[in-house]
Amino acid sequence: MSYLVDSHLHVTMMSYQGLQAMAEGGIKKAITCAIVLGAQHAESYFDHFRQITGFYKKNADGLGIKLYSTIGVHPAGIPHDWPRVIDALPDFLKIEGVVGLGEVGMNQGSQLERDVLKAQFEVARDHKLPIIVHTPFENRLPITELTLNIAAQANIPPHLLIIDHVNLDILDMVNQFGAMPAITIRSRNVTTEALYENMEQFQHGMLNCDFSNLFPNDPTAVIKAYQYLKSRGVSETIIENITCKKAEKIFNI
Ligand SMILES: [Zn+2]
Structure with missing residues (x-):
């Protein structure tokens, strides 16, 4: 193995120890996605984009992790002046290490969520950049269907579309669209055991830990999945694809 x-x-x-554990377990590159919980003002996002592309990027560098960023308005914090964030995205996309848009998406499918998502699909399309789209814990099928419909309306090339937190419930829909399935390894999404048991279906996706402090998460989830699949004799090519190559290719990193 080279790296993850x-x-x-x-x-x-994340805690410093969490980042350190990732580095020690073999993670050499990671994508940090934008999120500002309950954001009321566009400025909250602007400062957040500066933090992740500046301070935190340098900090991760010190541990040997190349930290890339995706930027955008997360559904958990849509500011009242959200169009200002959309208008500023092209400038922030020019910052070194920004490799796409995300995390965007919907939780309820409200008109506001649809409008914000559509606007961000259009920016990703115009800049030919990948976009990481969240799927919720509830109402997964209708929300995913709606997400794919809005993506199609925005004419986003399917290969730039990353549908995240994919499970067996929406995997076929995502594959049929031609989008990239991203698989979050944690108890509430896909466990390492479930990943292994359904390797055939999951083999074209890419793994992540989606670490946040909102519920149980494990910053070393991708490392543990790698070790588990290896111990079960899954082919090196498949393991390398889902823990490294797919992400490198889509984000051009
Ligand atoms: Zn996330």
Whole structure:
């Protein structure tokens, strides 16, 4: 093994020890996705984008992790002046290490969530950049269907679309669309055992820990999945693809 890539986490919510454990376990590259819980103002996002692309990037560097960022408005915090964030995205996308948009998506499918998502799909399309789209814990099928419909309306090339927190329930829908399934390894999503048992279906996706401090999460989830799959004799090619190559290719890192 050379190294591992974690395709989705939230670095501002991580402890130093968590980041250290990732580095020690072989993670060399990671994507931190934007999130500002309950954001009321566009400025909250602007400062957050500066934090993840500046301070936290340098800090991760010190541990030997190349930290890349995706930027955008997260459904858990849509500021009242959200169009200002959309308008500023092209400038922030020019910052070194920003490799796409995310984390975007919907929880309820409200008109506001639809509008914010559509606007961000259009920015990703215009800049030919990948976009990481969250799927919720509830109402997964209708919300995913709606997400894919809005993506199609925005004419986003399917290969730039990353549908995250995929499980067997929506995997076929995501594959049929031609989007990239991202698989979050944790008790509330896909466990390492479930990943192994359904390797055939999951083999075209890419893994992440989606670390946040909102419920139980494990910053070393991708490392543990790697070790588990290896111990069960899963082919090196498949393991390398889901823990490294797919993410490197889609984010061009
Ligand atoms: Zn996330």
